[in-house]
Amino acid sequence: MKTLCFVLGLVAAVSAGNIVELATQLGAKTLVKLVTDAGLADTLATGGPFTVFGPTDEAFNKLPREILERLMRDKTLLADVLKYHVISGKVYSSQLSNELTAPSLLTDNGEAVKIRINIYGQKVTADGSPVVLVDQNATNGVIHVVNRVMFPIPLRNIPTEITQEQRRFSTLLTAVTKANLVKTLEGGPFTLFAPTNEAFAKVPAATLQKLLANVTALTDVLTYHVVSGTVFSAGLSDGEMPKTVEGKTVTVKIGSNGVMINDARVEEADLAVTNGVIHVIDTVLLPPAFNAGPGIY
Incomplete structure (x- = not known):
């Protein structure tokens, strides 16, 4: 460079x-x-x-x-x-x-x-x-x-962080465990857009149960929330389309409502961990194929 x-x-x-x-x-x-x-x-x-x-x-x-x-x-x-x-x-x-x-x-x-x-x-x-x-x-x-004070990051990786924060990430932790992605998320570095329990609650219960029972579909959805590398909020640009680990892109929108990832709003940014960073979002992100019609699960 x-x-x-x-x-x-x-x-x-x-x-x-x-x-x-x-x-x-x-x-x-x-x-x-x-x-x-x-x-x-x-x-x-x-x-x-x-x-x-x-x-x-x-x-x-x-x-x-x-x-x-x-x-x-x-x-x-x-x-x-x-x-x-x-x-x-x-x-x-x-x-x-x-x-x-x-x-x-x-x-x-x-x-x-x-x-x-x-x-x-x-x-x-x-x-x-x-x-x-x-x-x-x-x-x-x-x-x-x-232009921001830095604080020593906790000695926790991504899976450990969401385990420590089960109060708001218990559904995410369950999904990551069922998809056998814990070891993967210990690697990286990664940027995780982490849906809260409330975000998962927006997904119809029947759909969520089917998703949790289908490891392939669940893996696709979860890896669509992950971007390779460490991307802090200050490094995000309006309109950029970073490629996810799932393979498709997400769209970053920065405006008067704050930062949006597709249709999900970032509720809390820059939870630094040893192998990347977590941004908390209020809506589950679905890859484009999951909007193609019924039976996709």
Whole structure:
């Protein structure tokens, strides 16, 4: 791939300093304050080299108040979240590639930052946070500016996540188990558009029972909810038609009603897992053939 800085066209000239000084020059006041509060300022000023995915003030302002207040109260948690934004060494935009997994300074639990480069809109995200400014050089590293705060992802893959969330995904879990797709969904990386129990409840009961009894049809329906690769919401573009694992495409629509996948609305986006991402949807997606007429099951 061409260098990310060429794709984004967002490199700005800032006078050199260490990482903390550079963040101050870039106007990341909240980041600098929190780094200082967490006792990490000296490390980021004198250690390294480091690569920092630095959230803007706007990114911190978008956090729910209770989350920000908790971070400010719990210095250990705050330090962990901030370390998750830092990787060792200088990693410039030209070295970033799609699905790159870079271990963060929060390595004890294996947390790593995942880079995703959307082939449609050429949007670049770090764990779902859009990169808005790249290659800001410091004397002891480089800063890439992001506009959403990143949080260490749970050490759960897709099947484990939907198992943990049975309150809203029990029907999906039953379907995945009956279709023998658990092992498949442990691979990836995948993007799963996950229908809730309420979404499955919209399917006529007789149809749903027939579907659950037909492994071939059930597999087709479930794999129609899966796209290869990790596609965070910031990487979706209006009108794009990603190909599903089932083989057919889904259509992404972004408008005043939010994000739609075919006729399903995304209720919650960007549930990051170790092997991809989950977007929660309110309607079961059916491949085109399933609308062809009766007897398809």
